[in-house]
Amino acid sequence: MLVGLLIAACLALGVFAIAMSVMGKENKESQQAPKASPQDAAAAAEMATSSRVEGRALAAGMIAKSKAEAAAAREAAREAAAAREAAREAAAARKAAEEAAAKKAAAKNAAVTEASPNPAIPADTTMYLTVPKLGLQDIPVVEGTTEASLGQGAGHYTGSGYPWYPGSNTYVAGHRLGYPGTLSDHVFYYLPNLVVGDEVILTDTLGQTYTYQVSEILEVPITDLSVTTAVPGRDMVSLQTCIENYGDYWTEGPNWYVRYVVQADRVS
Numbered sequence: 001m002l003v004g005l006l007i008a009a010c011l012a013l014g015v016f017a018i019a020m021s022v023m024g025k026e027n028k029e030s031q032q033a034p035k036a037s038p039q040d041a042a043a044a045a046e047m048a049t050s051s052r053v054e055g056r057a058l059a060a061g062m063i064a065k066s067k068a069e070a071a072a073a074r075e076a077a078r079e080a081a082a083a084r085e086a087a088r089e090a091a092a093a094r095k096a097a098e099e100a101a102a103k104k105a106a107a108k109n110a111a112v113t114e115a116s117p118n119p120a121i122p123a124d125t126t127m128y129l130t131v132p133k134l135g136l137q138d139i140p141v142v143e144g145t146t147e148a149s150l151g152q153g154a155g156h157y158t159g160s161g162y163p164w165y166p167g168s169n170t171y172v173a174g175h176r177l178g179y180p181g182t183l184s185d186h187v188f189y190y191l192p193n194l195v196v197g198d199e200v201i202l203t204d205t206l207g208q209t210y211t212y213q214v215s216e217i218l219e220v221p222i223t224d225l226s227v228t229t230a231v232p233g234r235d236m237v238s239l240q241t242c243i244e245n246y247g248d249y250w251t252e253g254p255n256w257y258v259r260y261v262v263q264a265d266r267v268s
Contacts, residue, residue, distance in 0.1 A: 119163075119210075121164050121165075126141065126204075126205055127170075128141065128204075129141050129153075129154060129172060129201070130200075133199070134190050134193065134194070139187060140152055140154070140183060141154045141202070150175055150178070150184055151179050151182055152183060153182075153183040154187060155172070156170070161230055163204065163235075163266075164204060166235055167234070168230055171227075171240065172239050173239075173240045174188035174241055175242075176188055176253075176256075189241075191262055192249040194239075195214065196213075196214050196216075199212070200239065200264040202237060210268075212265060214262055215263055215264055217260075217261070217262055219246050219247070219258050219259070219260055220259050227259070235265065237264050238263045238264075239264075240260065241259075242259060
C-alpha cells in the first residue's frame with residue numbers, strides 16, 4: 001500500500017511539472033509577440049488618409065474631364081450653329097445679287113428697246129451666230145432642232161422667240177461633237193468656256209444685228225423646258241448644248257444626261 005501511494009504521488013508531480021512547463025511556454029510566447037508601436041499606427045492612418053485623398057482626386061479628375069467634354073460639345077454646337085447661319089446669310093446674299101443682276105438686265109433691256117428702232121421682220125427666220133471668244137463666225141441657225149437642222153450648224157428651238165421681237169428668248173441648240181465635215185462639227189464643244197460678259201451676236205437675213213452679253217449659265221435636266229421660255233423684262237438669247245453630267249464638261253458622251261445653257265441679255 002505504501003508503494004501505491006508513492007507511485008500516485010510521483011504521477012501527480014509529473015502532471016504538475018508538465019502543466020507548469022506548458023504555462024511557462026505560453027507566457028514566454030506571449031511576452032515575445034510584437035506589439036504595435038505608435039509609429040506603426042501613424043503609418044497605417046497615413047496610408048488610409050492617402051487612399052482617401054487619391055480617391056477624391058480621381059473623382060475630381062473624372063468630374064473635370066466630364067465638364068471639359070461637355071464644354072467642348074457645347075462649343076461644337078455653337079460653331080455648327082454659326083456655320084449654318086453663315087450659310088444662310090451667304091445664300092441670301094447670292095439671291096439678292098441674282099435679283100439685282102436680273103433687275104439691272106431688265107433695266108438695260110428696257111433702255112435698249114427704247115433707244116433702238118423696231119427692227120424689220122424678215123420673211124426667212126434663218127439667223128447667223130457669231131461668238132468671238134469661241135471662234136464661231138456666222139454659223140447658220142436654221143429652224144428646228146431635228147438632226148437634219150442641227151447638221152447644218154445650229155438649230156432654233158421652234159416655239160421660242162426671235163431677236164426681232166422685243167422681250168424674246170431666242171433659243172439656239174447645237175451639238176458638242178456634231179458631224180465631221182459639216183458646220184455642226186464640234187460647233188458648241190467649247191460653250192463651257194464662256195463666262196459672264198462674253199459677247200454673242202445674231203444676224204438675221206436682212207442683215208440686222210443683235211448683240212448680247214452673257215449674263216447667266218445653267219445646267220438643267222433634259223426634261224426642263226423652262227429655259228426655253230421668255231423671261232419678263234429680258235430680251236435674250238440662249239445657247240444650249242449637251243454635257244455628260246452635272247459639272248462634267250469634257251467627257252464626250254455617250255449618255256449626255258444634262259443640258260448646258262448659256263443665257264445672254266441684249267445690249268444693242
